[in-house]
Amino acid sequence: MIWIDTVIQGVLLGGLYALFASGLSLVFGIMRLVNLAHGDLIVMGAYLILVLVTLLGLSPFVAVLIAMPMMFAVGWLLQKFLLNRTLGDDILPPLLVTFGLSIALQNALLEGFSADSQRLPTNALTTASVDVGPITLGVMPLLTFGSAVLVIVALNQLFYRTELGRAFRATSDDATTASLMGIKPGNIFATATGIALVIVTIAALYLGLRANFDPNIGPARLIYAFEAVIIGGLGSLWGTLLGGIIIGVAQTVGAAINPEWQILAGHVAFLAVLLIRPRGLFPRVND
């Protein structure tokens, strides 16, 4: 019974990692941009929600709705005026710029919010749980997992059912030809980063509700997101969810054997998948 519980807790944890990762996956899939500041943007989102909660006295779940359009604007401007200038044949400039952005963000948050660890205000929901047969599941982890699945379903709908999605796919396949058809890649990229930051805001909500955060905690969150994206196959959204679940389950199963192996087991699972399928589980065909 403990084994079933362990695996289910791991799947739920995987939902959190998938939420951290899907913004990263989206941006990489469309413009081959590896955003090293992704973890810090999540922390920034958490502080934004905290400010809204404190100033306006809202519930975090309402505050996140206000934070989403604000973060969309941040992402749009960030891509349009900074990151678009770094895109080109060379993959190094975007890496360096986002790395610098990560350091700048951490220090700006430290300056503005001090090093005190913060948490989004919680209520009974945080510790509520439901009994499923002999297993007790937290409502919060279930919500996190549900949100991750919803985000990925919504992104897939956006990609394959809308005009914007068609433009995303076209630009991703061949930006030059797409621009001949009247698509402006610069604006498409900006919109994609804006959407990525909306997902970041959702991830920030669950990060802030789950445990404490402080300005320096971002990079530690980034590594699992990267691993989830790479296991799933670069650019594949359902792959990202599966990647998150694989890491989550590997961690909880590793911990059940010995807690010293918890973090290690996640990394080992990552390496094992790469050994068997170097391009991830669901690689896009023409990358």
Add this chain to the structure above:
Amino acid sequence: MITRRKLLKSSAATGLTLAAGGLAAPALAQGAKIRLGYVSPQSGPLAAFSEADQFIIDGFLASDAGANFEVIVKDSQSNPNRAAEVAKELIIDDEIDMMLVASTPETTNPVATTCEAEEIPVISTVAPWQPYFIGQQGNPGDPSSWRPFDFSFHFFWGLEDVISTFTAMWNQLETNKSVGAIFPNDGDGNAWGDPNVGFPPVLDAQGYSLTDTGRYQNLTDDFSAQINAFKAANCEIVTGVPIPPDFTTFWTQAKQQGFNPKAASIGKAILFPQAVEALGDQGHNLSSEVWWSPSHPFASSLTGQSAGDLAAGYEAATGKQWTQPIGFVHALFEMAASVMSRVEDSRDPDEVTAAIAATQLSSMVGRIAFDGAGLPPFAAQNVAKTPLVGGQWRLRDGGGYDLVIVDNSDHPDIPTGGTMEEIPA
């Protein structure tokens, strides 16, 4: 050198008389101000320890004795390398006479090591003495190679005090004596879980059974494995020394998964009221070690203020709740004033060192004397122990938490404010 220090130490009575002499002592009468260097983590993950620094230093400089001092403050940025670097700057560029350093081995150790190499007297506090003393040894694994320091002095409590306080708190409750432990894979976690000097031998001797699942990595996102093991062993007590985000994750998951221990005595993670408030209303009756509180029956040798006055002054000046480091940072400056009042030449490191060793001070945190009381012989020369009691966080009616002392079995002179209560399920 050592002979003279030993001589001075043995004639502790002389030191006491001189200490009583206070302000009239010679070093202070020379005109030029005495330069003190002070290093603490004012930014970074450890910043909560240093929140009261400015308040304490302002108070010190405004006191009669403080008027003779100049204090040069440097920020370690919670980084051991940075701490060593600023210590060097203070010694070489600012030509300080004595170094003061506070808060966590990550700050005290690099600074003390630097001062030791540069032969500058240094007093440190707010780090358990084992990581301070053993952590600075060339070979921490081999006790026979451990050497005392010539210029470094430290006052705080040790691991043995935490163990004794925690077990005394648990003994107040009716439990099945089954303890679950969350010890991380870091300096503190390894020391607490050490089979020779940590919790296991003491718990064994007192009839407690310990479920220690092993050392996990800091910033772990899931504690289901530990919670399942504790449930399987029917643990009614939890202890450990996690960092604050990990304890929040653990405690939230424990509640979600229906694990409700009667007592949770946690080191480090719930020292500060902000960290307990992060748990929402789930922090009620969590217990922790208490090194200082406004109800400690001590007073400042500098200003005559009681512990309660100092805490009230801080709360009035900053609008923030009092925290434990306030008393210790204040005591650090009391030490500086006391030592310098007993030396002829504040620029002579040997004389200052001898004066520190001869200290017999009734301070804000209790008596400080380097007489080896309660310590093994190897640490006796450099460490002075201060009292430790146990406390519980109680949820206030209007929100927020108060720390109430519930166990004083090791130091009956410190009054309790209540008795140990079970955590509501």
